[in-house]
Amino acid sequence: MKKLTAFSALSAAAIAIPCQGDVAPTDKTLSYRYTHYQEADSPRERTFTAETGRYQIDVSQFGYRTPVGDSWYVTSELQYETMSGASPTQTYKNADGKSTLVMSGASIEENRIDIKVAPKKYFSEGTAGGLLAVSKENDYQSIAFGLDGTLNILDKQTTLVGSFSVSNDELSPTDADLSVARSEADGRKKRSFSLYEGISQVIDKYRTLQAGIGFTQLTGYLSDPYKFEDRRPESRDQITFSVQYKQYANVLDGAALHSNYRYYYDDWGIASHTIDLKWAQSLNLGKFRVIASPLLRYYSQEKADFYSLEQTPVAGELNSSDYRLSSYGAFTMGFTSELKFQQWALHFDWQQYISNESLALFGGSDDETPGLVNFSTVTAGIDYKF
């Protein structure tokens, strides 16, 4: 047998040197995003009163991301929202068997402010991060804390991903003396506890696969004090299974297909399927670089056990006519786009969401759910890196 040369021995040893691993970003970035969220009006033939206008939300988001020291990177965000409009307080089946929507009167404008800080430490085998978020609006406040981490193993071809978070929210409904539900909810808490474990695998240069399982437990006051006859359990256990597949493609100046599937179920009887497809396309146009990503999502849900359209359900029993707990299906279509030039990046995103009981894949019923809403979001933004 031929003697192992120094060349081959050194080459083998050189290849075996693990690289640094996750490298902390070195850029500071300032960003601004403006988003307008607009719900379509309710169908007048299904509303009890002439009030058909629904929510619209304007969101301004300021972001600042910066490295700290050699291996830390801190992301911070301040978000300010203005909400106005009305929402359904109840849906019931009338004597003719038609679903009728009771809308809240035109509500006053409400504001919400969110602050989020997330430091992340990069080290040779992965990352470790934290999250602190507080949110405040006049009838609700929330504080959340989280930890997350990634660990690269098996020559960095495999990454273990894990996260944990808790939140503590407090309700203080406006005009609490207006209804029993509101006064009962006043000062009540809602807590959440979430865990996610996942594994991400590089298959080859062009393909990666990630699979994960998540568990969330909500406890406390989980009903909606602004709705009529809304009595939900005081705890909710949610489980998700998800798979993500990324396929890179040499199309034009580079592209990637992101596909996701998620299965969800909870102990309220809700089960859902989500499928996402996104094509991210890069294009170099002279000094500009464009990344345009059309996306499509389908969502199908089976209703909660206590969802009902009874106008006067049995007192004291669990009940809700919230359209979000009904059986329905939804499509989202849209795109995100980014135009990069030197240190600047411009963003423009658009999404249209349509939902309907007839789009449900499983568990559909003949009952109409006029509360189901269609909405669109438009986002414009700018980033500056320095």
Next chain:
Amino acid sequence: MDFHQHTFTAMASPCKFLLQGDSHHIKQACLKAQAEVQRIEEKFSRYRHDSLLQTINNNAGIKATKIDEETAGLLNYAQLCHQQSDGLFDITSGILRQVWDFKSNTLPTEQILQTLLPLINWSSVQWDHHSIFLPQKKMEIDFGGFGKEYAADRAAEVFQSLGIQHGLVDLGGDIRIIGDKTDKSGWDIGIRDPQRPELAISYVTLHQGAMATSGHYERFMMVGDQRYCHILKANTGWPVNHWASVTVLAPQCLVAGSLATLTMLAEKDGADWLQEQDVAFLAIDNQGAKFSNL
């Protein structure tokens, strides 16, 4: 397609990235690759008191220092170079710099060299994949023998990971190709003439892989008419004195550089040794005779 050049200074050498492609994307990639070179420089610097390397050296004779996987990988590599060179290459030999001052034009005395030689002993270093302990006070290690070549490989990998396909990394003459030119014509790289280092003695066209040169012209002093260069033998503490320069082509710059240095250290035995390696090379001896398979 246009060429984009990015220059900076690191590891006491002029550094250059030469690339083809979309200029904005390249600019961002250059900053990331430069950051990677600087990361390696800082982590393994002899001059920064807070570098990992300094911590290891400051703990000599006192306690073990925890190391990460990258450092362990480099130590393993250094160990192999030590074995392959029969101990002539030794990362504990950097201490000789204290007495070899190439600006002074004065030789160290044999007596003072003898006091340092006991501190040069890689075999006595206790290390594994998690920690290293230098058993005697004043002992030190450094990665000067291959740090620049290693950084060239890593910088090229940063470019590759960011989708840059055409370009090269040049860290003070240590070259690593990121990918061939867009027209696949290859990159023409000059090899310095050791007698007149500002001129090229030969050119090679590289489509991939790496090229590194070890030369007596890089740092040296003349005492009388004798040249004393910076490549020092770990067993005697004296400079090598056979080759003027050795250039090696290999897939990785780290390996090309080590083969060149080990050939310099092996002096006249280096000729046969290098030929056994099945790599392309150009070696020029002190008399100017070329020995090559290019």
